[in-house]
Amino acid sequence: MxxxxxxxxxxxxxxxxxxxxxxxxxxxxxxxxxxxxxxxxxxxxxxxxxxxxxxxxxxxxxxxxxxxxxxxxxxxxxxxxxxxxxxxxxxxxxxxxxxxxxxxxxxxxxxxxxxxxxxxxxxxxxxxxxxxxxxxxxxxxxxxxxxxxxxxxxxxxxxxxxxxxxxxxxxxxxxxxxxxxxxxxxxxxxxxxxxxxxxxxxxxxxxxxxxxxxxxxxxxxxxxxxxxxxxxxxxxxxxxxxxVMYGKREQRWVDAARKRRGFNIDIFQPGEFRILHINRSIPPLDDIRVRRAIAAAVNVDDLVRYVGKDVGPKGCSVVPSGYLGEDCTVGSYQFDLASAKALLTEAGHPNGISIKATVSNISAQQPFMEIIQAQLAKAGIKLEMSVVDHPTYQSQIRKDVSGLVFYGAARFPIADTYLSEFFHSNAIVGKPTAATNFSHCDVADAEIEGARREPDAARQKALWKEAQRKIFEDVCALPLFDLRQVWVHxxxxxxxxxxxxxxxxxxxxxxxxxxxxx
Missing domain, CATH: 3.40.190.10 (Periplasmic binding protein-like II)
Incomplete structure (x- = not known):
């Protein structure tokens, strides 16, 4: 050092x-x-x-x-x-x-x-x-x-x-x-x-x-x-x-730490599933064409390569990997810079747009947002990041001052918990019933509530699948990767x-x- x-x-x-x-x-x-x-x-x-x-x-x-x-x-x-x-x-x-x-x-x-x-x-x-x-x-x-x-x-x-x-x-x-x-x-x-x-x-x-x-x-x-x-x-x-300490959730750090004497590395489940929430209440993000442009400009594979295969496997849905009810058949957003630029032009922004984002300075967030910032820039999307300490970040993202919210969480491994806390309208930040719906997504309430009440397992999974399809088509958020826990004892x-x-x-x-x- x-x-x-x-x-x-x-x-x-x-x-x-x-x-x-x-x-x-x-x-x-x-x-x-x-x-x-x-x-x-x-x-x-x-x-x-x-x-x-x-x-x-x-x-x-x-x-x-x-x-x-x-x-x-x-x-x-x-x-x-x-x-x-x-x-x-x-x-x-x-x-x-x-x-x-x-x-x-x-x-x-x-x-x-x-x-x-x-x-x-x-x-x-x-x-x-x-x-x-x-x-x-x-x-x-x-x-x-x-x-x-x-x-x-x-x-x-x-x-x-x-x-x-x-x-x-x-x-x-x-x-x-x-x-x-x-x-x-x-x-x-x-x-x-x-x-x-x-x-x-x-x-x-x-x-x-x-x-x-x-x-x-x-x-x-x-x-x-x-x-x-x-x-x-x-x-x-x-x-x-x-x-005992919290380690760095990066493959390169893990590989190096494993070689050090007295460093016993623990990588364990559940991962905190990383999602990039797009705040639909802030213009121009209220335009679905702009949200689609953002989805096309983010290369998730680059993020996964950075975090590493042991620490951060790629996700396929807004429901985390391995949760009961996760459905990967609804599709995924394809990285396509030409499409991103065309969508922005179609939305009336041929010279690009600027988006403000509050970002935590912790190692499990800031480096990834810096990669996303560079990716978006190639499509003409300027991400103005305000980097703050983690408690300030937690406070600010609940005040609708951030257009994009990079958030990771682990919940009980069933689709209802994630869909209810992140994508039901009752969970929209700022409401008395607020949880962590940073995107202001409200397109799948009926399916989320229906699945919660459905006693038949097959019909319940079908409702969860439909909820994921609606959230995907509305581009409420981009699923990124499952960042697993890394500790050292x-x-x-x-x-x-x-x-x-x-x-x-x-x-x-x-x-x-x-x-x-x-």
């Missing part, structure tokens, strides 16, 4: 250093997800990648993905010991664990917390994931350890909705009601680690939940450090200051499971995870 870069990295390390007041005998895991800070640790609001990692260690769901897996076949009991479903698939009854403790002094978990949490998850005023719970008709406490959920229609994905992921996480009713808006900065769950402290842009400290129902964690303290600089984070890992760390997948996009730190003393 050049001396100037090394000095900068060391300076950044110093900036994020925290008082080392931890007891010598404590088992401490130092980890960095690469973000500059967190946004919220309210499980029903947290959608940013760094937030989701911490949420995954703080909360439980009624059921959970087996640690190390993102496969729905591996769903197993969590706060619910067992459950049954009515013959018509509309009534689910959950039998809860007894004696489960919330963090701190917030008492024992019961059916009241489940009814409260799922009601909260379904409320668009309190939840980012309310659309996932729109099918709930009634929530009933049968007794302190039994909950009955009645659905408006059979939902083959319902068990997935109540996993330890997004709105399925269970919060303390008492804590959430007493803390109100402060709950996101003082989260209370039942998970293996409890929130202790957040120092802005420096770290979040978690402590082992002594009363965790699966047993006291073997790690005493988790320090999640905010080190957005790739070089500073890598230096911290190399010097032993970090035990040191020889000192044993996760306690085989890491193949993690819905919260970070290695689960569980009661079985260990870290050897330095």
């Amino acid at each position: 050049p001396s100037v870069s090394r000095a900068l990295a060391l300076g950044l390390l110093a900036a994020v250093a925290m008082p080392l007041s931890l007891k010598a005998q404590e088992s401490v895991l130092q980890i960095s997800a690469g973000s500059a800070d967190i946004s919220t640790l309210d499980a029903h609001r947290a959608s940013a990648t760094n937030d989701k990692a911490l949420v995954g260690w703080i909360y439980n769901g009624l059921v959970r993905f087996k640690p190390g897996s993102a496969d729905p076949k591996d769903i197993e009991p969590d706060l619910a010991e067992s459950w049954e479903t009515s013959p018509d698939g509309k009534v689910w009854t959950f039998h809860l664990r007894k004696g489960v403790k919330f963090h701190g002094t917030w008492g024992e978990f019961s059916a009241d917390d489940v009814v409260y949490s799922l009601t909260r998850s379904a409320d668009p005023k309190r939840s980012t994931f309310s659309s996932d719970f729109a099918g709930i008709d009634k929530l009933e406490k049968v007794d302190d350890y039994t909950v009955r959920v009645s659905l408006k229609y059979p939902d083959a994905n319902f068990l997935g909705r109540v996993t330890n992921y997004h709105g399925g996480n269970i919060v303390s009713k008492k804590a959430a009601e007493e803390l109100g808006d402060r709950f996101g900065s003082n989260p209370v769950g039942t998970g293996p680690f409890a929130f202790v402290e957040h120092v802005t842009q420096q770290y979040v400290k978690l402590a082992a939940h002594q009363g965790y129902f699966r047993g006291k964690p073997k790690i005493d303290t988790v320090m999640s450090r905010m080190i957005p600089s790739d070089s500073a984070r890598e230096l911290a890992f190399t010097s032993g200051e970090l035990d 040191s020889d000192r760390v044993d996760y306690g499971y085989d890491l193949k997948g993690a819905m919260n996009l970070a290695p689960p730190i569980t009661e079985a995870t260990t870290v050897k003393p330095r």
Whole structure:
């Protein structure tokens, strides 16, 4: 590393250093997800990648993905010991664990917390994931350890909705009601680690939940450090200051890191599916000919070659690769510069157009947008990029100031979750029910809603296919590639499971995870 870069990295390390007041005998895991800070640790609001990692260690769901897996076949009991479903698939009854403790002094978990949490998850005023719970008709406490959920229609994905992921996480009713808006900065769950402290842009400290129902964690303290600089984070890992870190999702970096001593590379599912959303509410992007021109000017194969085959396989639909309901038969946008220029001319822009875009400076976004910027320029489309830190990017893209939004996300692997959150009109940013519909797409509402209510699997898939066809023809967004998770752990760390997948996009730190003393 050049001396100037090394000095900068060391300076950044110093900036994020925290008082080392931890007891010598404590088992401490130092980890960095690469973000500059967190946004919220309210499980029903947290959608940013760094937030989701911490949420995954703080909360439980009624059921959970087996640690190390993102496969729905591996769903197993969590706060619910067992459950049954009515013959018509509309009534689910959950039998809860007894004696489960919330963090701190917030008492024992019961059916009241489940009814409260799922009601909260379904409320668009309190939840980012309310659309996932729109099918709930009634929530009933049968007794302190039994909950009955009645659905408006059979939902083959319902068990997935109540996993330890997004709105399925269970919060303390008492804590959430007493803390109100402060709950996101003082989260209370039942998970293996409890929130202790957040120092802005420096770290979040978690402590082992002594009363965790699966047993006291073997790690005493988790320090999640905010080190957005790739070089500073890598230096911290190399010097032993970090035990686990978020890596660079680039094939060249992965290949080089695999050759380095002590760099144990973890590439796992689900990928955060990268899509370029085209904001139809901003002229001239409201003209479908302009949207088609953009689609013809972007060479997705170049992007895939840059990210690499292990890290970023190409997508074929706005529904991510491998999700139930993904359909690749509707077609794909063909790279054709001549066609892009002709479409712009036809739309009345023979001299080209300019588009503004807010872009995150993280390594998982800025380099790709720079490639897209160069590609669009060849077709006469000038992309004016405003490069900002990631929290600012997350804020700005929800204010309709960006014509193009490069966004990556992982959701429960079924078409409904992605179509509902990104392409249903209820999810349009700026609405009270907003989620992440940055394109203002509203052409497939009937199919998305119909599929959600359809009990027949074949007809459900047909509706999902039609929704994808309509979104494709309206050019709401360009599917790009599936950017898989890349993390690194040191020889000192044993996760306690085989890491193949993690819905919260970070290695689960569980009661079985260990870290050897330095």
